[in-house]
Amino acid sequence: MNPIKVGLIGFGRMGGFYLEEMQKSGKWDVAYICDVSAESRELARKLSPKSKIISNEQEIFDDPEVQVVGLFALADSRLEQIRKAIESGKHIIAEKPIADSVENEWQAVSLAEDSNLLSTVNLYLRNAWYHQTIKDFISQGEIGELAIIRVCHLTPGLAPGEGHEFEGPSFHDCGMHYVDIARWYAGSEFKTWNAQAVRMWNYKDPWWLQAHGTFENGVVFDITQGHVYGQLAEKQTHNSYIDIIGTKGIARMTHDFKTAIVELHGVSQTHRIVQPYGGKNIDTLCKLFAQSLETGKRSEALPEFRDAAIASDYAWRFLQDSLQHDLPAIGELETLEQIQERRRTMKNGYGLIRRHS
Numbered sequence: 001m002n003p004i005k006v007g008l009i010g011f012g013r014m015g016g017f018y019l020e021e022m023q024k025s026g027k028w029d030v031a032y033i034c035d036v037s038a039e040s041r042e043l044a045r046k047l048s049p050k051s052k053i054i055s056n057e058q059e060i061f062d063d064p065e066v067q068v069v070g071l072f073a074l075a076d077s078r079l080e081q082i083r084k085a086i087e088s089g090k091h092i093i094a095e096k097p098i099a100d101s102v103e104n105e106w107q108a109v110s111l112a113e114d115s116n117l118l119s120t121v122n123l124y125l126r127n128a129w130y131h132q133t134i135k136d137f138i139s140q141g142e143i144g145e146l147a148i149i150r151v152c153h154l155t156p157g158l159a160p161g162e163g164h165e166f167e168g169p170s171f172h173d174c175g176m177h178y179v180d181i182a183r184w185y186a187g188s189e190f191k192t193w194n195a196q197a198v199r200m201w202n203y204k205d206p207w208w209l210q211a212h213g214t215f216e217n218g219v220v221f222d223i224t225q226g227h228v229y230g231q232l233a234e235k236q237t238h239n240s241y242i243d244i245i246g247t248k249g250i251a252r253m254t255h256d257f258k259t260a261i262v263e264l265h266g267v268s269q270t271h272r273i274v275q276p277y278g279g280k281n282i283d284t285l286c287k288l289f290a291q292s293l294e295t296g297k298r299s300e301a302l303p304e305f306r307d308a309a310i311a312s313d314y315a316w317r318f319l320q321d322s323l324q325h326d327l328p329a330i331g332e333l334e335t336l337e338q339i340q341e342r343r344r345t346m347k348n349g350y351g352l353i354r355r356h357s
């Protein structure tokens with residue numbers, strides 16, 4: 001099959017990852033790269049000299065040869081781009097969240113589900129080898145009945161005011177991935193929840209949140225997420241794990257963003273698996289998407305817009321719930337300014353986004 005003609009919209013940190021993977025795979029012809037920032041366009045020209053580099057996305061939608069659009073700008077422009085893509089008959093790979101409000105996300109779901117075009121969204125944890133290994137272990141009955149899902153993701157990552165304002169506070173922007181993966185493991189819908197948060201550095205929104213509750217099938221969960229983990233530490237570190245407890249055994253994972261370690265303690269099998277972390281698994285997402293287009297059959301592993309809308313919706317509900325309880329403010333805005341300043345000049349930090357002058 002000929003390479004798939006694709007137009008990328010939004011060439012920041014994520015757009016760059018997609019270009020790299022698409023170039024590596026040989027299955028894609030990146031015909032266009034669109035960005036509103038001149039700096040991003042300049043970089044795109046350098047990294048992809050054969051692509052047409054543009055500032056007006058309409059050119060992509062108007063080109064009948066473009067089969068797929070990649071929507072990697074920010075959440076505020078996504079719904080409109082999804083609408084244009086569907087109107088012009090283009091398949092869609094979108095970043096999360098699929099729009100900038102719950103209402104707009106459900107509109108995007110309706111548009112996609114009412115069309116016969118292929119669409120997916122980068123809920124990248126679903127494509128991670130470590131989660132698939134653990135899910136497979138659970139389905140073999142090794143841990144007995146799934147009972148408790150514990151997820152934790154604490155990093156010195158994106159601080160308030162650095163960008164991604166349309167993506168919401170940390171627990172929505174990043175936390176929706178963990179909301180999604182808990183639901184993916186449970187195979188059920190959220191039933192009850194309680195959330196506690198803190199307004200770190202006296203910022204207006206919580207930047208750390210812990211939610212716990214139940215799913216319809218009785219499985220219980222706790223999710224702890226925050227980009228509050230020592231941004232000013234001399235040597236930064238993070239703490240990221242999943243801990244799955246069944247009636248008979250357990251399965252867990254931790255990673256250092258380079259290597260992931262899965263430990264499986266089942267009734268008849270015990271394993272410790274150490275493998276490369278795998279990053280955002282964009283290679284897998286693009287491969288599954290290309291295969292689905294080639295075969296005309298949607299891969300079941302491709303996350304649906306509906307999954308992203310549900311994860312986003314519940315991340316907002318947990319944030320909303322935290323506002324109903326005591327919500328302390330700890331620290332000062334001056335510390336946040338120091339953090340922003342440090343991250344501005346960092347070359348190699350957690351989740352640094354591209355700066356535009």
Ligand SMILES: NC(=O)c1ccc[n+]([C@@H]2O[C@H](COP(=O)([O-])OP(=O)(O)OC[C@H]3O[C@@H](n4cnc5c(N)ncnc54)[C@H](O)[C@@H]3O)[C@@H](O)[C@H]2O)c1
Nearest residue numbers: 010011012013014035036037040073074077095096353354
């Ligand atoms: N799936 C994941 O794990 C994951 C991780 C990080 C970010 N994201 C999502 O990816 C998206 C992009 O994030 P990022 O970190 O790359 O941000 P970024 O700020 O690095 O890049 C965004 C780019 O989009 C451009 N842009 C903004 N509006 C545009 C428009 N209307 N048309 C064309 N270009 C436009 C900006 O100029 C910028 O170059 C966000 O929505 C974010 O939530 C997802």
